[in-house]
Amino acid sequence: MNVNLISDTVTKPSKGMLDFMLNASVGDDVFKNDPTVNQLELKVADLFGMEKSLFFPSGTMTNQTAIKILTNPGDQLICSKYSHVYNYEGGGVSFNSGVSCKLIDGEGGLFKAKDVYKAINPPDFYHSAKTSLVCIENTTNKGGGACWNVNDLKEIKSVCDENNLFYHLDGARIWNAYVKNGIDFIEYGNLFDTISVCLSKGLGCPVGSLLLCSEKLYEKALKTRKMLGGGMRQSGFLAACGLYALENNIDRLKYDHVRAKEIEEKLLKLDFIKKVQPVETNIIIFELKDTFSSKDLIEELQNKNIEIINMGDNKLRIVTHMDYTDDFHHYFLDSLDKINLKS
Ligand SMILES: Cc1ncc(COP(=O)(O)O)c(C=O)c1O
Numbered sequence: 440m441n442v443n444l445i446s447d448t449v450t451k452p453s454k455g456m457l458d459f460m461l462n463a464s465v466g467d468d469v470f471k472n473d474p475t476v477n478q479l480e481l482k483v484a485d486l487f488g489m490e491k492s493l494f495f496p497s498g499t500m501t502n503q504t505a506i507k508i509l510t511n512p513g514d515q516l517i518c519s520k521y522s523h524v525y526n527y528e529g530g531g532v533s534f535n536s537g538v539s540c541k542l543i544d545g546e547g548g549l550f551k552a553k554d555v556y557k558a559i560n561p562p563d564f565y566h567s568a569k570t571s572l573v574c575i576e577n578t579t580n581k582g583g584g585a586c587w588n589v590n591d592l593k594e595i596k597s598v599c600d601e602n603n604l605f606y607h608l609d610g611a612r613i614w615n616a617y618v619k620n621g622i623d624f625i626e627y628g629n630l631f632d633t634i635s636v637c638l639s640k641g642l643g644c645p646v647g648s649l650l651l652c653s654e655k656l657y658e659k660a661l662k663t664r665k666m667l668g669g670g671m672r673q674s675g676f677l678a679a680c681g682l683y684a685l686e687n688n689i690d691r692l693k694y695d696h697v698r699a700k701e702i703e704e705k706l707l708k709l710d711f712i713k714k715v716q717p718v719e720t721n722i723i724i725f726e727l728k729d730t731f732s733s734k735d736l737i738e739e740l741q742n743k744n745i746e747i748i749n750m751g752d753n754k755l756r757i758v759t760h761m762d763y764t765d766d767f768h769h770y771f772l773d774s775l776d777k778i779n780l781k782s
């Protein structure tokens with residue numbers, strides 16, 4: 440038995456998905472001639488009530504494209520200190536767009552309109568960078584799978600409008616937020632200038648993300664995708680996985696959430712654990728007491744063929760996903776009981 444809980448990206452396509460993929464009609468998507476990619480792009484744009492969507496190989500590339508088309512070199516964007524665009528995109532914000540980040544220190548990667556307002560550089564003060572964009576992540580990854588309250592998102596949108604700022608949503612796991620709180624995708628489509636969504640996280644696809652935007656921004660996004668080298672040819676086979684996942688794999692995320700909650704309950708009973716970030720969806724971030732080492736815990740679990748990931752600062756992350764079955768779950772909970780961590 441090998442229980443991999445490092446991320447929800449470790450899933451392999453199911454038999455149903457592979458069959459669906461094999462039957463896809465394809466064409467050359469760089470010429471926009473792939474019917475399955477076109478179908479997926481239309482479907483996702485409709486789902487969010489936005490004019491356009493564009494298929495990409497990765498969530499990093501959709502975020503980077505959004506930032507590129509919404510900013511100019513020298514600008515500054517506002518995001519959480521836990522955000523993926525700041526922490527895990529290889530410094531692409533500065534490399535690709537010449538933009539710096541003003542970080543907000545909110546619990547779970549969430550923040551309020553007043554925090555955004557305070558983070559905006561005065562536009563008439565020529566010494567500071569021009570603030571041009573606010574980036575939100577829903578659900579938050581490093582923030583522990585937390586979901587945004589829609590009123591907070593609306594209040595931040597008002598601050599953006601009053602201060603001429605664009606508004607981007609990194610919705611890599613927006614599907615998990617939907618299953619948790621039922622907020623319709625259209626609500627996000629009404630608020631944001633650009634939204635990136637991933638098919639390769641909880642939805643079980645091998646590859647694929649989409650960037651949603653207006654007709655006007657679409658031309659810029661297409662050009663930027665080209666410049667970043669992200670045009671794909673017979674990518675309909677990959678888009679077919681996305682179509683399959685949107686039909687079959689959203690509702691089942693509730694099982695990942697239930698298992699994550701059960702893991703949280705178990706962790707709270709263990710004496711070497713200092714804090715578990717309250718679990719809302721499929722991500723569990725927890726911290727060890729200062730006298731214990733995360734490296735030792737990872738090793739102990741590896742000895743039992745269980746993998747979890749180190750997040751730094753004596754924090755660790757567990758992510759539940761569709762390939763984490765009931766058998767794996769019972770084995771994992773049982774193994775946690777048997778851990779004897781030395782301080
Ligand atoms: C919140 C968030 N945004 C973006 C990404 C980037 O996605 P990808 O790995 O497809 O580049 C990830 C990846 O885990 C993520 O968690």
